[in-house]
Amino acid sequence: MANSKKHIVIVGGGFAGINFVRSLGSNDAYQVTLVDINNYNFFPPLIYQVATAFIDSSNISSPFRKMFKKHKNFAFHLGKLLQINSDDNTIETDTGLLHYDYLVLAVGTETNYFGMDNVKKNAFPMKNITDALAIRNKILVNLEEYIQRVDDPHRDAYLNIVVAGGGPSGVEISGMIAELSERIVRKEYPELAGLTPKIHLVDAAPVLLGPMSKVAQQEAKEVLEKLGVEITLNVAVKDYQNDLVVLSDGKEILTKTLIWTSGVIARELPGLPAEKFGRGRRVLVDQFNTVQGYNNIFAIGDICLQTTDAGFPNGHPQLAQVAMQQGTLLAKNIVAKDRQGSLKPFSYWDKGSMAVIARYKAVADLPKFSFKGWFAWLTWLLIHLIPIASFRNKWKLLGNWIWSFYSANSGLRLIIRSERKRDAKEVRTNIEG
Numbered sequence: 003m004a005n006s007k008k009h010i011v012i013v014g015g016g017f018a019g020i021n022f023v024r025s026l027g028s029n030d031a032y033q034v035t036l037v038d039i040n041n042y043n044f045f046p047p048l049i050y051q052v053a054t055a056f057i058d059s060s061n062i063s064s065p066f067r068k069m070f071k072k073h074k075n076f077a078f079h080l081g082k083l084l085q086i087n088s089d090d091n092t093i094e095t096d097t098g099l100l101h102y103d104y105l106v107l108a109v110g111t112e113t114n115y116f117g118m119d120n121v122k123k124n125a126f127p128m129k130n131i132t133d134a135l136a137i138r139n140k141i142l143v144n145l146e147e148y149i150q151r152v153d154d155p156h157r158d159a160y161l162n163i164v165v166a167g168g169g170p171s172g173v174e175i176s177g178m179i180a181e182l183s184e185r186i187v188r189k190e191y192p193e194l195a196g197l198t199p200k201i202h203l204v205d206a207a208p209v210l211l212g213p214m215s216k217v218a219q220q221e222a223k224e225v226l227e228k229l230g231v232e233i234t235l236n237v238a239v240k241d242y243q244n245d246l247v248v249l250s251d252g253k254e255i256l257t258k259t260l261i262w263t264s265g266v267i268a269r270e271l272p273g274l275p276a277e278k279f280g281r282g283r284r285v286l287v288d289q290f291n292t293v294q295g296y297n298n299i300f301a302i303g304d305i306c307l308q309t310t311d312a313g314f315p316n317g318h319p320q321l322a323q324v325a326m327q328q329g330t331l332l333a334k335n336i337v338a339k340d341r342q343g344s345l346k347p348f349s350y351w352d353k354g355s356m357a358v359i360a361r362y363k364a365v366a367d368l369p370k371f372s373f374k375g376w377f378a379w380l381t382w383l384l385i386h387l388i389p390i391a392s393f394r395n396k397w398k399l400l401g402n403w404i405w406s407f408y409s410a411n412s413g414l415r416l417i418i419r420s421e422r423k424r425d426a427k428e429v430r431t432n433i434e435g
């Protein structure tokens with residue numbers, strides 16, 4: 003690396019990280035190293051479609067090296083951030099030490115189990131591609147096991163699915179599993195004689211899609227109920243062990259599958275002092291996304307809490323658009339700072355929010371109005387195609403969608419597992435774990 007170049011280490015290649023790298027481009031003044039635990043970027047809003055075998059995981063993921071092959075100053079480092087040493091401007095990863103001039107933190111959030119150890123141990127989170135594939139395997143294995151365990155008195159546990167969390171992710175996966183059951187399970191699993199998985203959607207709030215409009219909340223409830231989803235509101239999941247989900251009203255649901263979409267918490271940033279963190283363990287930043295008290299450490303996206311934006315005095319919602327806009331602006335501000343130019347404070351442009359409830363049914367809240375139904379669904383499809391990484395992936399996804407929505411049968415229902423562990427018990431642990 004040429005000594006004259008400043009070394010920017012960016013940790014996390016999600017929405018915030020890749021938009022930072024894109025915005026910086028091949029700027030000769032910098033050498034950029036992107037650190038990530040995976041070698042690919044993926045698109046979380048469509049994880050639920052991977053989990054329900056509707057689209058392939060490769061449709062929504064792209065390797066970093068491919069994405070940035072034209073960026074002359076780009077390097078990728080596969081590794082996990084372990085420690086930030088601000089005294090000597092280094093970070094430790096599980097695969098080596100890196101020195102930085104500027105450090106950009108963009109590691110996002112992890113699943114929050116609110117201190118419930120049994121839920122953490124036994125539930126299925128839905129945060130990334132690995133989680134989605136585990137859910138896909140689990141749903142498919144459950145069907146096979148239900149068919150085989152004719153004499154098991156607890157057989158229903160294989161057909162019951164509990165989804166915890168009535169936000170967009172919980173609503174979307176519930177709707178999609180219901181569609182999968184209706185359109186595919188009925189046709190391809192004759193041994194079930196018309197039985198299909200029973201989906202229970204549970205949330206502690208009084209409505210589904212809490213932050214969205216009343217139109218959206220009502221539509222979600224109506225559509226899901228029509229699809230046969232049993233919705234339980236004002237009730238929280240309290241425990242999950244021995245195949246029993248225990249609810250705060252005392253009710254218990256027998257199930258092999260609790261899908262946990264109930265909350266997130268910022269990932270830990272070891273090495274930064276405790277007073278640098280605010281609500282949800284988010285690191286406190288100023289209006290330029292500089293971590294408070296430092297001049298060469300920045301944080302963007304879900305990981306940071308910025309209360310300087312007039313419209314968002316309690317911090318921004320943890321959404322893709324916030325992360326993308328912060329990543330883009332931070333790169334420009336770093337360049338401006340080094341050129342003694344003026345910096346622009348971050349101000350979030352809220353373009354609205356959307357959720358898909360079922361095939362041809364979605365809800366959309368734009369800043370000035372809300373709409374629902376077929377048009378909202380089509381708008382959702384188009385809007386979600388735009389940020390998908392790589393031109394090829396956009397076409398692959400579009401093709402996959404056209405086929406899957408038209409045929410209602412994607413043909414992706416593969417249980418993929420290691421051949422090495424053929425012992426039945428081990429296989430079960432392996433694919434369910």
Ligand SMILES: Cc1cc2nc3c(=O)[nH]c(=O)nc-3n(C[C@H](O)[C@H](O)[C@H](O)COP(=O)(O)OP(=O)(O)OC[C@H]3O[C@@H](n4cnc5c(N)ncnc54)[C@H](O)[C@@H]3O)c2cc1C
Nearest residue numbers: 014016017018039046047083109110303304320321322325
């Ligand atoms: C299932 C799901 C659905 C969602 N749907 C929507 C939606 O419809 N609309 C919307 O606006 N938002 C949605 N979100 C939220 C949105 O995905 C986040 O707001 C956004 O991803 C935040 O971007 P980020 O770059 O801050 O973090 P992320 O996108 O989470 O990226 C973090 C990156 O850091 C890497 N990383 C993590 N830990 C480490 C470590 N220790 N060392 C190195 N690398 C690490 C990860 O591999 C990842 O690449 C959804 C989230 C989920 C989970």
